[in-house]
Amino acid sequence: MRTLRLLLEKEFRQIFRDKGLLPILFIMPMVQLLIMPLAANFDVKNINLAVVDRDHSTYTQQMVSKIASSGYFRITGYYTDYTPAMHQIEREKADIILEIPAHFETDLVRESKASVYLAADAINGTKAGLGSAYLNTILGDFNNEIRMKWLPTKAAAVGTIDITSSNWFNPEMNYHLYMVPGILVLLVTMVGGFIAALNIVKEKEIGTIEQINVTPIKKWQFIIGKMIPFWTIGMVDFTIGLLLARYVYGVIPVGSLLLLYSFLSIYLVALLGFGLLISTYSDNQLQAMFVAFFFIMIFMLMSGLFVSVDNMPPWAKMITKLTPVTHFIDVVRMIVLKGSHFSDIKMQFLYEIAFAVVLNGWAILNYRKTA
Amino acid sequence: MKQFMVFVRKEFYHVFRDRRTLLILFGLPVMQILLFGYALTTEIKNAEIIIVDHAGDMASQQLTTMIAASKYFDINARVVSDEDIYKAFKKGKVKCAVVFPSGFGNDLQHGQTAQIQIIADAADPNTAKTLTNYLTAIIGDYQQQISPTANVPMRIEPVTRMLYNPEMNGSMNFIPGVMALVLMIICTTLTSVSIVREKEMGTMEILLVSPFKPTYVVLAKAVPYLALSLIDLIIILLLSVFLLDMPIRGNIILLFLESTLFIICCLSLGLLISSVTRTQQIAMMVSMMGMMLPTILFTGFIFPLENMPVPLQVVSNAVPSRWFYVIIKAVMLKGLGIGVIWKETLVLAGMTTALLIISIKSFKTRLS
Amino acid sequence: MSEKAIVCKDLTKRFGDFFAVNHISFDVDQGEIFGFLGANGAGKTTAMRMLCGLSYPTSGEATVAGYNVFRQQEAIKRNIGYMSQKFSLYESLTVRENIRFYGGVYGLSDKQLKEKGDELITKLGLEKEAKMMVGSLPLGWKQKLAFSVAIIHQPRIVFLDEPTGGVDPVTRRQFWDLIYDAAANGITVFVTTHYMDEAEYCNRISIMVDGRIDALDSPANLKKQFDAASMNEVFYALARTAKRSAD
Numbered sequence: 001m002r003t004l005r006l007l008l009e010k011e012f013r014q015i016f017r018d019k020g021l022l023p024i025l026f027i028m029p030m031v032q033l034l035i036m037p038l039a040a041n042f043d044v045k046n047i048n049l050a051v052v053d054r055d056h057s058t059y060t061q062q063m064v065s066k067i068a069s070s071g072y073f074r075i076t077g078y079y080t081d082y083t084p085a086m087h088q089i090e091r092e093k094a095d096i097i098l099e100i101p102a103h104f105e106t107d108l109v110r111e112s113k114a115s116v117y118l119a120a121d122a123i124n125g126t127k128a129g130l131g132s133a134y135l136n137t138i139l140g141d142f143n144n145e146i147r148m149k150w151l152p153t154k155a156a157a158v159g160t161i162d163i164t165s166s167n168w169f170n171p172e173m174n175y176h177l178y179m180v181p182g183i184l185v186l187l188v189t190m191v192g193g194f195i196a197a198l199n200i201v202k203e204k205e206i207g208t209i210e211q212i213n214v215t216p217i218k219k220w221q222f223i224i225g226k227m228i229p230f231w232t233i234g235m236v237d238f239t240i241g242l243l244l245a246r247y248v249y250g251v252i253p254v255g256s257l258l259l260l261y262s263f264l265s266i267y268l269v270a271l272l273g274f275g276l277l278i279s280t281y282s283d284n285q286l287q288a289m290f291v292a293f294f295f296i297m298i299f300m301l302m303s304g305l306f307v308s309v310d311n312m313p314p315w316a317k318m319i320t321k322l323t324p325v326t327h328f329i330d331v332v333r334m335i336v337l338k339g340s341h342f343s344d345i346k347m348q349f350l351y352e353i354a355f356a357v358v359l360n361g362w363a364i365l366n367y368r369k370t371a
Numbered sequence: 372m373k374q375f376m377v378f379v380r381k382e383f384y385h386v387f388r389d390r391r392t393l394l395i396l397f398g399l400p401v402m403q404i405l406l407f408g409y410a411l412t413t414e415i416k417n418a419e420i421i422i423v424d425h426a427g428d429m430a431s432q433q434l435t436t437m438i439a440a441s442k443y444f445d446i447n448a449r450v451v452s453d454e455d456i457y458k459a460f461k462k463g464k465v466k467c468a469v470v471f472p473s474g475f476g477n478d479l480q481h482g483q484t485a486q487i488q489i490i491a492d493a494a495d496p497n498t499a500k501t502l503t504n505y506l507t508a509i510i511g512d513y514q515q516q517i518s519p520t521a522n523v524p525m526r527i528e529p530v531t532r533m534l535y536n537p538e539m540n541g542s543m544n545f546i547p548g549v550m551a552l553v554l555m556i557i558c559t560t561l562t563s564v565s566i567v568r569e570k571e572m573g574t575m576e577i578l579l580v581s582p583f584k585p586t587y588v589v590l591a592k593a594v595p596y597l598a599l600s601l602i603d604l605i606i607i608l609l610l611s612v613f614l615l616d617m618p619i620r621g622n623i624i625l626l627f628l629e630s631t632l633f634i635i636c637c638l639s640l641g642l643l644i645s646s647v648t649r650t651q652q653i654a655m656m657v658s659m660m661g662m663m664l665p666t667i668l669f670t671g672f673i674f675p676l677e678n679m680p681v682p683l684q685v686v687s688n689a690v691p692s693r694w695f696y697v698i699i700k701a702v703m704l705k706g707l708g709i710g711v712i713w714k715e716t717l718v719l720a721g722m723t724t725a726l727l728i729i730s731i732k733s734f735k736t737r738l739s
Numbered sequence: 740m741s742e743k744a745i746v747c748k749d750l751t752k753r754f755g756d757f758f759a760v761n762h763i764s765f766d767v768d769q770g771e772i773f774g775f776l777g778a779n780g781a782g783k784t785t786a787m788r789m790l791c792g793l794s795y796p797t798s799g800e801a802t803v804a805g806y807n808v809f810r811q812q813e814a815i816k817r818n819i820g821y822m823s824q825k826f827s828l829y830e831s832l833t834v835r836e837n838i839r840f841y842g843g844v845y846g847l848s849d850k851q852l853k854e855k856g857d858e859l860i861t862k863l864g865l866e867k868e869a870k871m872m873v874g875s876l877p878l879g880w881k882q883k884l885a886f887s888v889a890i891i892h893q894p895r896i897v898f899l900d901e902p903t904g905g906v907d908p909v910t911r912r913q914f915w916d917l918i919y920d921a922a923a924n925g926i927t928v929f930v931t932t933h934y935m936d937e938a939e940y941c942n943r944i945s946i947m948v949d950g951r952i953d954a955l956d957s958p959a960n961l962k963k964q965f966d967a968a969s970m971n972e973v974f975y976a977l978a979r980t981a982k983r984s985a986d
């Protein structure tokens with residue numbers, strides 16, 4: 001016990017004296033937490049629309065002003081010909097072209113039917129899909145309006161369907177509520193897992209680990225002595241981040257903080273096991289960094305933080321399942337936004353415990369061999 | 372010139388004898404292009420949905436069948452109470468629910484307004500919005516189907532065309548982004564480490580006391596990486612075309628020239644990093660950890676740049692991959708020529724020149 | 740002292756086909772200063788690591804401080820001190836904190852730590868520097884400090900792996916005074932070095948060539964045996980026979 005206390009004393013002293021490390025541990029994550037959510041905004045609004053109006057009638061003008069006032073679209077050009085509108089698409093100035101053919105108004109009145117043409121830049125599928133869906137809805141509304149004006153009596157024998165939609169857990173559709181907790185997890189991961197890995201490899205590189213190995217310090221004491229400080233730092237970082245999220249972004253966890261923190265504490269153990277594993281496989285900090293880089297990239301893009309896991313192919317979903325971060329991001333969002341209970345997330349708990357056991361076990365086995 | 376080639380050859384040896392570097396140079400891009408190329412997509416497929424059918428009549432069943440038949444939705448369960456929806460949402464698998472109130476079909480048949488409620492799990496607002504839209508579209512279709520068409524006068528019929536990507540391949544947006552990201556990180560990191568390594572090992576001093584001009588030392592460092600990055604580029608393009616089904620619609624030579632420009636730009640950035648840092652570790656920290664996040668965020672392939680606050684949009688202009696992303700989309704996917712992308716090309720060229728000048732300058736001043 | 744500090748019989752370490760250490764046998768007496776010489780790559784460090792319990796021998800027998808290197812590595816660790824080529828104190832801890840840490844790890848009580856620490860600091864003349872970060876001390880002082888810390892728990896044996904590399908001659912002389920002090924206190928000193936003048940200070944030395952021990956005796960006897968004027972000549976005579984290239 002005394003040995004462990006001495007080790008902890010040493011680690012904390014070293015960490016708090018490292019003027020280069022402290023900002024990386026405490027300031028950098030918080031700065032990122034403040035900036036990243038501002039940049040990470042998926043919200044499809046401000047769809048740029050180029051209008052090709054070959055009709056120039058009262059209706060087309062009403063239609064365009066209705067679209068413009070919907071709040072979703074920004075009219076970036078109003079043309080009489082298709083070519084300049086297409087140029088707008090090519091230069092990424094416009095996302096969708098709305099083309100109103102000549103005689104639109106006359107067709108509508110005389111033939112009782114008229115077409116409009118939408119052409120969407122579908123490279124960004126989401127934007128194209130949502131944009132044309134919005135546009136369709138607006139056109140439908142507009143259609144109803146003019147129909148009501150011309151034929152005020154309801155002619156339809158069949159009733160209309162009235163759709164009401166409600167958005168649970170996040171009625172204001174606030175994107176920050178979704179992103180901030182996830183980003184916080186990623187930041188804690190980088191600090192907890194990778195700085196810890198680098199820290200252990202550093203002792204290897206300097207040679208102090210050799211000295212430790214000839215002392216009566218047991219392996220487990222050394223490992224625990226390394227883990228506790230970074231575990232604590234992870235907890236502190238998460239707490240600071242949660243406070244920032246609350247006071248800056250208004251993210252107030254709905255669910256139980258106790259549940260959140262118990263998951264966090266297991267997660268950190270799993271993560272530190274991962275860091276330890278990296279350190280046992282690397283001889284110097286450079287190698288450790290390469291490995292860490294590779295995994296951070298996978299963690300970032302495959303954890304469901306930025307790109308939803310649900311849409312991935314089955315084999316990719318398997319990979320995400322084998323990534324500890326995925327489960328924690330999932331759980332943080334569930335607890336913070338939905339107030340999920342233990343019974344809702346027990347699978348994730350199981351996964352994380354399994355990660356903690358396997359990663360640490362593997363690391364300790366491997367550590368024995370190399371030391 | 373002969374001396375220069377000697378240096379270049381030495382650098383090639385360095386690279387080819389270091390298995391780890393080779394692995395990073397070729398293994399990493401291949402893995403990441405494949406992994407992210409296949410996995411990353413925003414296209415929603417088979418989202419799990421709950422149907423709460425209080426009506427249980429023909430209309431509600433027909434509509435349910437239509438929802439089930441769409442590729443966007445998988446019906447997870449038919450439950451009876453709101454409480455069940457709440458529980459399912461909390462578990463996190465089900466993303467939305469459709470509620471038919473009792474008498475739904477009845478209302479519809481008797482020409483009244485029939486209510487239908489869509490409840491979305493808006494924890495992820497983006498998915499919620501998309502799913503709501505899809506459902507609205509399906510319900511709209513159903514309404515069209517049951518309304519005798521002749522009865523609806525003054526119909527505006529929107530005809531939609533999806534340009535460049537008619538199959539709505541959801542990863543089309545990501546692959547050029549991942550290409551830009553991978554090239555940028557690889558090129559920057561490797562060059563930045565390579566010069567600092569010589570500094571750290573003390574071999575740089577030896578090079579500098581040789582009669583060789585410092586500028587050439589720097590350039591000789593960059594040449595092998597340029598060659599290797601071009602090989603990388605070819606591999607990445609082959610993978611994208613043959614495995615990921617990406618089209619190359621534009622001029623392939625233009626694509627190559629633009630990519631080369633981008634690679635040189637990243638190499639110059641790497642040179643700059645390495646001439647201002649002291650150790651490999653710091654150089655790595657800066658070029659990997661420091662660059663990765665800005666590159667992911669500011670290239671614009673995940674989050675639309677125009678959604679960002681103005682200061683961040685300004686910052687994004689300084690990220691080379693942001694410009695390359697526009698170029699590669701234009702040339703590869705849209706089949707456009709230099710006439711459309713000359714501005715982006717100029718920006719990249721300008722950045723490259725500036726970076727090169729600054730890095731060679733700072734390299735020189737470091738000597739005195 | 741009758742009891743041997745190190746007994747080593749046919750100790751071997753093999754990596755694949757390569758015999759890093761090839762059946763070496765020797766004894767070291769308690770309180771002796773034993774020089775362990777050899778060219779780079781001769782297998783000194785590997786042998787030393789086995790004796791310190793850092794790696795398992797492939798075959799052979801050895802006891803260190805009476806404990807078996809196969810089965811009682813932990814007991815060995817409690818009874819030895821070790822100082823490696825690489826500086827092994829924590830640079831971002833102060834002199835006192837390093838003493839406290841390493842001493843504490845060997846089970847010294849707070850009171851002992853205080854006494855020993857004071858004694859050590861006075862002896863090295865580090866009173867003013869006691870609260871300074873070790874990283875800011877000059878190299879010579881660091882090495883002397885590292886040695887003093889390595890024997891703070893009064894081990895039976897201290898292993899020194901090229902302790903004086905890169906240190907100026909005056910400091911080296913002072914360092915050897917510390918070694919003599921330790922030996923006088925009954926601590927066995929097992930030291931590797933490349934400096935032949937240092938080899939002359941040892942009671943006995945062994946010279947390793949290609950994983951074997953080719954010579955083992957007191958410096959005076961070795962010089963006689965090889966008909967050499969200095970240890971340098973002895974060393975050259977033996978090192979020339981090496982087949983392995985130094986790495």
